[in-house]
Amino acid sequence: MTEIVIAGLVNGILIGGVYALVALGLTLIYGVLHIVNFAHGSLLMVAMFAAWLLAEKAGLSPYAALPVVSLGMFALGWALYRFVIGRVSRGEDRAILLATLGVAVVLDNLFLTIFGGDTRQIETDLTFAMWEIGPLLLSVPKLIAFVVSLALATALWAFMARTDTGRAIRAVAKEPEGARLMGIRPDRIFALAYGIGIACLGAAACLLLPSFFVSPHVGNVFVLVAFTIVVLGGMGSFPGAVVGGLLIGVTESLGGLVLGESLGPIGISLVFIAVLLFRPTGLFGAAR
């Protein structure tokens, strides 16, 4: 029994690493632009399809495709903000929320129109590879995903903390008007931050693909998970997204173990509701 629980725990932590990467993009976008990016799950779906297509048609392993897909998603995110979300919303909160919902509806159904509703998977040499440590069996693709996700999260943190661009992004997040007076152009920073947030999804998609399925609806699986992590960790908080990701990975894994396959997913929604109702600043968020 203990072994099953420990295995569940480890599995949860591993998947939590990728969740953290997905949530990092969301929390960056929220922290800088103060918008709730409802299209996050759908854009992850787009990235997963991109990685799947590269694997299926070009024979490129998802790990080799990671830089390409991330760059592509950066470009898509940048353009999406520049030409759609930033344009249609005129800075109103409700309009931005609805614009990201509109983008999600368009993307989900565009991919449903093109690819149909089937779920797809790829098999790499590593898909079923297992690593044995004592009594524990670790899935190799999940382990790779965990390590690379945390490495990318650290790199992103270093980028934000150490580079001029990172400083400019943080300046705009705190005080857009003041940043503008210092010669930073907030509208460019907004598009840049949105692009970086979406690039995280490109990396996450490539890391997920060897052990996860793709379908036009796959974004729905992640959208609530990502928001739960972000509110749990505190909207806009980087360490919060990482810790929240790991916590939610474990909650999901143990929830499935204790409550069973069909009732298990309720854990995440309940955590989400409880945090919003009782501690809306999350674990790491500053009180407002």
Place this chain on the structure above:
Amino acid sequence: MKWLALAILAAIPFALPSQSLVNIAMLTAFSAFLGQCWNIAGGFGGLTSFGHAVFFGTGAYTGAILQTRYGLNPWLGLPAGFLLGAAVGAGIGAASFRAGLRGSYFALVTLAFAEVFRVLSNSTDFTRGGLGINIPLNLSWQNFQFADRRATYAVVLALLVLATAAATWLTRSRFGARLAALRENEDAASALGVDLVQTKTLALALSGGLTAMAGVVYAQTYLYIDPTIAFGSERSVEMLLVAMIGGAGTVWGPLLGAVVLHLVADISRNFITTPGFAPMLYGVVLLLIIALLPQGLAGLWATLRERIRRA
């Protein structure tokens, strides 16, 4: 004049020769009803909900369970659904508004509630889990099952009139004025003595109760429901789209929105029949509306009339 024209328009489907045309009219009226229900909270109250399926599903399951488990007359589903839907709305509203949730946070919490209900209905025996509930076929009006689509249309039309009357009441009553004041400026309205939690909660309860009645009608029309049909996010999005495209916070917006969406669906079906194509167009229309006509199509109508009057 306007009323007479609308009444004639609404009566046309009763004279239509084919059941499939009546069916299109019924579905359009059904969407308009759902959009109006969302509009009562989302438009007039500014309570942008992403999870109104929670009310729809509550009603659908209430109607189905009352008759299949307890042998009650299906018509009782309508008042029972209204009461339970209103109770769910009051519960979600009281919890969320007391915690000070608004805007995006409120949208997300409603989405999460719908997901909780979906998972619960998918895993308990009481709702027959993922199998869903089949309502035995027994066509008779006493049994709230109609062979003739015109009868279903009449029921939907009556509910649409009811919801539209509620929306009209919101534009004229003190309660509606308090709700609008909160939507426009929460702090100012609260300072003037409007009870924020109570007012918003009542609006959500009213909206939820009406939405649940749509769920009851759905179950009686298709005689089958399952967790995804009842609580899936597609229903929530459809309700929001109808109201937003037509014009949130206007009495006639949801009617316009429903007509436009069904026109888009029926026209696009002639070109591309792949699933997903019509909903994709809805998304595009929503983006265009947010960008160009924040007041929706009803707002366009008002702007045009104003221009003509000035010219």
